[in-house]
Amino acid sequence: MWRDQPRPAPREHDEHDLQTLLPLLTTAQRTWLLEAVALADADHPWVARRLQAPRRRGIPGVRSGSAGALVARRPNRALADRRRPGRSTSERRARYALGVCANPPVTDFVAGGYLLVQPYHPPQGRPPSMMPADLLPSPLLTSSSCLAEILPSEWAFGTWLPAVSREERERSASAWGIPANAIDGLIAWAAERVREGRVLHDDAFADVEVAREFAATFLPRRRDVRLLGLGLRREQVAEYLRDVARRDEVAFHGCGAPNGVRDGVARGLPLETGGQDLGYEVTDVVLGQARDSWLCFPVQHQIRDELAIRPGSNGLLQSYEEAARVAEWCATNDVGCGPSVWRAWRIVEYDVAPR
Secondary structure, three states: OHHHOOOOOOOHHHHHHHHHHHHHOOHHHHHHHHHHHHHHOOOOHHHHHOOOOOOOOOOOOOOOOOOOOOOOOOOHHHHHOOOOOOOOHHHHHHHHHHOOOOOOOHHHEEEEEEEEEOOEOOOOOOOOOOOOOOOOOOOEOOOOOOOOOEEOOHHHHOOOOOOOOHHHHHHHHHOOOOOHHHHHHHHHHHHHHHHHOOEEOOOEEOOHHHHHHHHHHHOOOOOOOEEEEEEEEHHHHHHHHHHHHHHHHHHOOOOOOOOHHHHHHHHOOEOOOOOEEEEEEEEEEEOOEEEEEHHHOOOHHHHHHHHOOOOOOOOOEOOHHHHHHHHHHHHHOOOOOOOOOEEEEEEEEEOOOOO
16 A cells, blocks of 8 residues: 555655745645645654644734734633633523623624625535534535635626636636626626725625625526625724734735725725624635635634634524624634734625515
8 A cells, every 4th residue: 555655755845845835824724734644644744743834923003902903822821811700611601502692783883795695515524623513504604705605706896806717707607507698797787886886896795785686687596695794893993994904015015905895894884774683703804805704714613612602503603792702712813824804793684685
């Protein structure tokens, strides 16, 4: 068997390639790579080192301790010590089970935009640490474009990134059941709505009505599509906009990349009425789309054990208190790839077709 063959001595350029690659990988990607190497050779020196990437530095000027602060990794015990005094783990679990954790009124939240999403089905055969089946349902709801199919998206609404190939557009459209002969009309529709300001770049719909218009025009036969609104706590808006600007200055060299969710938040408009509260998701919004969710990384068991917090039956967190603590945990523990601005977003669902 190939596994019984003697392992060749490590090559210098392999080590160099690894050290170059590691800082670019997410926690989830490093976990996958570690498991793949261990499967091939459990005694490989990279397995013993657990493929730890060099620690990233925070961004100067971003306030430490805030929900989205970029801070150096600290012992998890420090975060556990900041739990609300006088409340035991069992009591917190009981409060979670009874659903009595505090939730601010929806009027306290500013709309970052609205999305059409397909429920996400975690893949079969995934490692136990990734989206653990004992904590997460299938399907689940997420606003993360690194997990679910989400519209708007750059394949049809792109206003800044280089042109997407026709083949990629057709592949992306097919995931929504949109025929290839409808793509040109869709792109023209999208460009006009972007010019009107009713679509925020390629990141979010500006209001519920334009999302419904898109669904009625291009997705008339889909019954699994959900219309979600993203809301950020109003008191966090100024800090969030400042942190995103500083992150983008470092990550994108001040190129002024469009960010639709950022622009949506900057409008200061409340979430539209008539929706149903679903819960909260902790995400890092990059280039406008909620690309990274805390669900993208193998941290759910650790957060359950340390904070006594677990997702609800739809995959979302059920209180703002819990979501804010998870956001702080992700920032404190350096979750993500590159500078991150973790925030707790309120998720509100609206009818795709008006009643």
